[in-house]
Amino acid sequence: MTIIAANWKMHKTRKDARAYLEAFARQDKGSADIIFFVPYTVLDVFTDAGYTFGAENFHPEEKGAFTGEISLPMLRELGCTHVLAGHSERRHLFGEDDRLINRKVLAGLGQGFHVVLCVGEQLKEHEAGKTWDVVRTQLERGLDQVKDADRLMIAYEPVWAIGTGRCSQPADAEQVQKRIKTWLAERFSKQVPVLYGGSAKPDNGKDLLAQEHVDGFLVGGASLDPEQFAALCRL
Ligand code: PGA
Secondary structure (H helix, E strand, C coil): EEEEECCCCCCCHHHHHHHHHHHHHHHHHCEEEEEECCCHHHHHHHCCCCCCEEEEECCCCHHHCCCCEEHHHHHHHHHCCCCEEEHHHHHHHHCCHHHHHHHHHHHHHHHHCCEEECCCCHHHHHHHHCHHHHHHHHHHHHHCCCCCCEEEEEEEEEECCCCCCCCCHHHHHHHHHHHHHHHHHHHHHCCHHHHHHCCCHHHHCCCCEEEECCEEEEEEEECCCHHHHHHHHHH
16 A cells, blocks of 8 residues: 655644644545654544654654753654654754664664665755765664664655755656665565655656656655545545
8 A cells, every 4th residue: 555654844733733633534544554654742632533643853762861852752753653864854854874873773673663865965965966976874773783674665756846845756756766666675575565655746746656666655744634644635
């Protein structure tokens, strides 16, 4: 089944989240595997809502003197089963490097979570024809020492397409997705789902999903509106 993951980023209060879930449940036809990545403060609104959900961020250590951080055991207690790692906003706005991202991937998988590792090139890298070099390096480093890909997913998110309305052309996305899937199949000898992210919306989603190596979406902006997100999930 298609995997459609929402990434709310820093949006929605608890009141907003409750209203969203009510509206979304009315529209949801159960036709996709849905995952909600939401802010820490609304995680427990999802605890008994019947949807798979996860955290947008976490610290790789189980506990310690890390003021302001949240650990995996804390997330597990709320019923979280999934985590994001390596999102471009964490990489480029918060300075997370491949080393830290790798620690997060290893910690998340090691603690039994499903991990979505995000990779993607910036505009200048895209224009310089370096997309695959960048993505391969992020995969190699982010997945260093990962032995078991059972609970791993990748989201290919070209940075220039995130939140810009400038979605990748389906054939361009497909080319990168195919290389990622081939690389993963060689590395792990198994199929790892690869999502596409970057201005995915109901009106461009169908053509993207029609591509052989697009297993679903990681959706920012279009996940904030329950009707729009439900429409994407029904594609
Ligand atoms: P977007 O964000 O759908 O708003 O482009 C995607 C993401 O950041 O995961």
